[in-house]
Amino acid sequence: MAEQDSSKALIPPSATTDTFSRRRVITTAATGAALMALGAPAVHAQTKTIRFLNAEPSRESVRALRVAAAEYEKQTGVKVVVDTVPPDDAYSKLQASLSSGTPYDIGTLAFAGHMLILAEAGKLVPMTKLIEKSKWGPRILFPVKGEHYWYPYDYNFCWMYYRKDLYQQKGLKVPTTFEQMAENCKALTEGGKFGVGHPLGANSATQWMSIGYLWADGLKMLDDNFKLLIDNADMKPRMIRYLDFMKKLQPSMPPGMTQALFGTVLAQYSGGQIAHAPYAGRLMEVLEDRAPDLAGKTGFFMYPDSAGKAQAVNHAADGWVLLNTPMRDEAYKFMEWFTERHYINFLHSAPLHFQPPRLDVYEDARWRAHPLIEKHAELVEFMRGILSSKDVIIRSIDTEGPRIDLRPGKMFETFAISEAIQNRLLKDMPAAEAVDIMAKKYRAVL
Amino acid sequence: MKRIRTFSDRALLLAFVAGVSTTLLLILVPVLDAVRLSLYQAESFISAQTWVGLANYTRILSDPTFWHAFGIGLLFAITTIAAQVVLGVLFALLLDQPFPGRPVVRGITVLPYLLPTVVVTVIFQWLLDGGLGLFTVWAEHIGLGRPAWFENPTSAMLILIVVSVWTWTPFVTVCFLAAMQTVPKSLYEAARVDGASAWMRFWHITIPMLAPMLTVTVLLRSIWMFNKFDVVWLLTKGGPLSATEHLPVLAYRRAFSQFDVGGGATVATLSFLVLTVLIAVYFHYFPLEEKEEKS
Numbered sequence: 001m002a003e004q005d006s007s008k009a010l011i012p013p014s015a016t017t018d019t020f021s022r023r024r025v026i027t028t029a030a031t032g033a034a035l036m037a038l039g040a041p042a043v044h045a046q047t048k049t050i051r052f053l054n055a056e057p058s059r060e061s062v063r064a065l066r067v068a069a070a071e072y073e074k075q076t077g078v079k080v081v082v083d084t085v086p087p088d089d090a091y092s093k094l095q096a097s098l099s100s101g102t103p104y105d106i107g108t109l110a111f112a113g114h115m116l117i118l119a120e121a122g123k124l125v126p127m128t129k130l131i132e133k134s135k136w137g138p139r140i141l142f143p144v145k146g147e148h149y150w151y152p153y154d155y156n157f158c159w160m161y162y163r164k165d166l167y168q169q170k171g172l173k174v175p176t177t178f179e180q181m182a183e184n185c186k187a188l189t190e191g192g193k194f195g196v197g198h199p200l201g202a203n204s205a206t207q208w209m210s211i212g213y214l215w216a217d218g219l220k221m222l223d224d225n226f227k228l229l230i231d232n233a234d235m236k237p238r239m240i241r242y243l244d245f246m247k248k249l250q251p252s253m254p255p256g257m258t259q260a261l262f263g264t265v266l267a268q269y270s271g272g273q274i275a276h277a278p279y280a281g282r283l284m285e286v287l288e289d290r291a292p293d294l295a296g297k298t299g300f301f302m303y304p305d306s307a308g309k310a311q312a313v314n315h316a317a318d319g320w321v322l323l324n325t326p327m328r329d330e331a332y333k334f335m336e337w338f339t340e341r342h343y344i345n346f347l348h349s350a351p352l353h354f355q356p357p358r359l360d361v362y363e364d365a366r367w368r369a370h371p372l373i374e375k376h377a378e379l380v381e382f383m384r385g386i387l388s389s390k391d392v393i394i395r396s397i398d399t400e401g402p403r404i405d406l407r408p409g410k411m412f413e414t415f416a417i418s419e420a421i422q423n424r425l426l427k428d429m430p431a432a433e434a435v436d437i438m439a440k441k442y443r444a445v446l
Numbered sequence: 447m448k449r450i451r452t453f454s455d456r457a458l459l460l461a462f463v464a465g466v467s468t469t470l471l472l473i474l475v476p477v478l479d480a481v482r483l484s485l486y487q488a489e490s491f492i493s494a495q496t497w498v499g500l501a502n503y504t505r506i507l508s509d510p511t512f513w514h515a516f517g518i519g520l521l522f523a524i525t526t527i528a529a530q531v532v533l534g535v536l537f538a539l540l541l542d543q544p545f546p547g548r549p550v551v552r553g554i555t556v557l558p559y560l561l562p563t564v565v566v567t568v569i570f571q572w573l574l575d576g577g578l579g580l581f582t583v584w585a586e587h588i589g590l591g592r593p594a595w596f597e598n599p600t601s602a603m604l605i606l607i608v609v610s611v612w613t614w615t616p617f618v619t620v621c622f623l624a625a626m627q628t629v630p631k632s633l634y635e636a637a638r639v640d641g642a643s644a645w646m647r648f649w650h651i652t653i654p655m656l657a658p659m660l661t662v663t664v665l666l667r668s669i670w671m672f673n674k675f676d677v678v679w680l681l682t683k684g685g686p687l688s689a690t691e692h693l694p695v696l697a698y699r700r701a702f703s704q705f706d707v708g709g710g711a712t713v714a715t716l717s718f719l720v721l722t723v724l725i726a727v728y729f730h731y732f733p734l735e736e737k738e739e740k741s
Contacts, residue, residue, distance in 0.1 A: 092702065095490060095491050095492055098492050099491055099492060113705075117489055117490050117492070117493055117705075118492070120493070121490075121492050121493050121494065123492060200597075201683070201685055201686070202683065202684070202685050202686075202687075202688075203683065254576055254577050255576035255577070255582070255592045255593070255594040255597070256574075256575060256576020256577065256579075256582075256594055256595070256596060256597070257576070257597075258594075258596050258597045258685060258686050259571070259575075259576070259596045268577070273577060406489060406705060409705065410704060410705050413699075413703045413704045413705065414704065419687060419688075422685075422686050422687050423687065426597050426598070426599075426686055426687065427687070445704070
C-alpha cells in the first residue's frame with residue numbers, strides 16, 4: 001500500500017484527475033482520427049493491388065512477369081500480383097473469379113471467342129488507344145463493335161519441321177503436295193522410327209497441328225454470313241482429299257496418336273522417333289535445350305496443298321485482356337507501361353515461340369539481340385515471311401468467318417473435324433460420309 | 447421424443463447440424479443451381495441467361511448424343527460394378543482364410559484404392575503408351591504388333607473398365623472382409639457337422655449374412671461408377687469417337703467448353719434423376735431390412 005501511495009504522489013494532479021475527462025478523451029480521439037485520415041492516402045496507395053492472371057506457365061515467362069511487377073511496384077507503389085495457370089484453365093479461372101466477386105484485373109486468353117463473350121457481357125475494358133499505338137500483323141486483332149479488347153503477344157502459328165539430315169540420306173525434297181508429303185513420310189518410316197506425328201484425338205492439339213493442309217488446299221468453312229460451306233460442291237472435294245491424305249499418312253505415324261497432345265509431339269521429335277513434326281517455334285527451343293544436335297539438322301516448311309500451288313499455317317492467338325474492375329484505370333496504366341517497357345522482355349521468355357504480332361518488334365534491336373533469335377535467323381525470317389507474304393494462307397477454325405463470332409468458336413469445340421479424321425482413319429469410313437457427319441455436327445451448333 | 451439433456455446429446459446435435467449444413471451448402475445448393483441453370487440458355491457462367499423453360503430438356507432428350515452417353519454410362523457402371531463385386535467377394539473369401547503373412551497381403555490388397563486417381567491414370571497411360579509403353583512392348587514381343595490401345599473404341603472401353611476394377615475392387619474386398627468377421631463361427635461349425643459342403647456354407651450362410659452389406663456396397667458403387675468422371679476424363683476424354691463419352695463427360699463438355707451451360711446443366715440434372723430412379727428401383731427389389739429393437 002505504501003508503495004502505491006508513493007507512486008501516486010509522483011504523478012501531477014492534472015494527470016490523475018483530468019487525464020480521463022470526457023473532453024480529453026474526445027480531443028485525443030479526434031486528433032487520432034485526423035492523423036489517421038492524413039495518413040490514409042499514403043497507406044491506400046501502398047495497398048493498391050492489380051491482380052494479373054497469367055496463362056504462360058513456363059519458368060521464364062513467369063519470371064519475366066514477376067520482374068516487371070517488381071519494377072512497377074518500385075516505380076509507382078502499385079503492387080502487381082501474378083497468378084499462373086495452364087492455358088486451358090485460364091478462361092475457367094477468369095469466369096470463377098468473376099462469379100465469386102473477386103475478378104482479376106488483367107487476364108490472359110488463348111481463344112478469341114472467350115474474349116468476345118467477356119466483352120459482350122460488359123466484363124472487359126477496351127484498349128483501343130493502346131492498340132492503335134502500334135502496327136499489327138494480319139488476322140490477329142479481333143475488334144468487337146469497333147473496339148479492341150485484347151492485346152496480343154503471340155501468333156501461335158503452326159507449321160511443319162523436318163529432319164534435313166534424313167532427307168539428305170534418302171535423297172528427298174521438301175514436299176509441296178500432299179502426295180509428296182505422304183511419300184516422304186513413308187520413306188522415313190522404318191525400324192521403329194516414323195515419318196510424322198500428327199495428333200488425332202478430339203482435342204485442341206489435333207485442331208492446331210493436323211489441319212493446316214486443309215487451309216493450304218483452299219478450304220473455307222463459313223461464308224460471310226456464317227453459313228456452313230464445308231459440304232458444298234466446291235469444299236467437299238477438298239475435305240475428301242484431305243481425309244484420304246491423312247489415311248495415307250496413318251501408317252507413317254506412331255501408334256497412339258489419338259492420345260497425343262502438344263508435349264507428345266515435342267517429345268517424339270526431340271527423341272528422334274518421328275521425322276516430321278507440326279509445331280511453332282517452341283520445338284526449336286526444346287531442341288536447343290534437350291537435343292542440341294538435332295537443332296542444326298532441322299528444317300521447316302509450311303503445310304502444302306494437294307496441287308503444289310499454295311501453302312498455309314494454322315494459327316491460334318494469345319493475348320491479354322483488361323477486366324472491368326474497380327482497378328481498371330490502374331490496370332490500364334500498368335498495361336501501357338508494360339507493353340512499352342517489358343513487352344520484348346516477355347517475348348524473350350520464349351524467344352522463338354512467341355511470334356510477335358506487333359510489327360515494330362521485328363525491327364527492334366533489343367528483340368533481335370536475343371542469342372536464340374540471332375542463331376536461328378533463318379527460322380525467324382521464315383516466321384516473319386508468314387506475315388509479309390501474300391501467298392501464305394493463315395487460318396484457324398475458331399476465327400473462320402468475316403469477323404470474330406462465337407459460332408466458329410462453337411464449331412471448334414465440337415471437335416467434329418477431329419472426329420471426321422478418326423472416322424476415316426480408325427473406322428475406315430469413306431471420306432464423303434465422314435464429311436457429311438461432320439457437317440451435320442457443325443450445323444447443329446451454328 | 448427424447449429430450450436433449452446431456453453434453454453428449456448436445457455434441458451429437460451439433461455434429462448433426464454441422465453435417466446437414468455442410469450438405470446443404472456444398473451439395474444441395476449446387477444441385478439446385480444446376481436445376482435452375484437447366485431452365486436457362488447461357489453461353490457461359492457470366493453471360494446473360496435467357497429463360498427457356500423446358501426447351502433444354504426437349505433438345506437434350508431428342509439428341510442421340512445424350513442417349514449414346516447414357517448407354518455408355520450404363521455399360522461402364524454395370525460391368526465395373528459386377529466385376530468389382532465378384533472379385534471383391536472372392537478376394538475377401540481368400541483373405542479370410544488363415545495363411546502365413548496374411549496381414550501383409552491384406553495391406554497390399556488395399557494399395558490400389560489408396561492411390562490417387564490421377565496417379566493411377568498416369569501409370570496406365572505410360573504402360574499403354576503407343577511408343578514406349580511396357581504393355582505395348584510386351585505385346586510386340588509376343589507377336590501382336592504394337593496395339594493402338596486407345597484408338598479402338600472397344601479396347602478403350604475395356605481399358606477404362608480394367609483400370610476402374612483394379613482401383614476400386616479393394617474397397618469391396620475390405621467391406622466384405624469386415625462384414626465376414628461378424629458372421630458367427632458357430633454357424634459354420636454347425637453346418638459342417640451337418641455335412642454341408644464349402645459351397646453350401648458360402649451360399650446358405652455367408653451370402654445371407656452379408657446381404658445387407660452387399661446391398662449397400664452395390665448401391666454405393668453404382669452411384670460412384672455412374673458418376674465417375676475423373677478416370678474417364680483423364681484416360682480417354684470420352685474418345686475415341688465418343689466411344690467412352692458417358693453423361694458426366696457430356697455434361698462437362700457442354701457446360702465448360704461448348705458454350706452451352708444450360709445444356710450441360712440439363713444433362714447433369716437428367717443424370718441425377720436417372721440415378722435417383724435407379725436407386726429407388728434397386729431399393730424396391732433389394733430393401734434394407736431394419737433390425738427392430740425389442741424392449
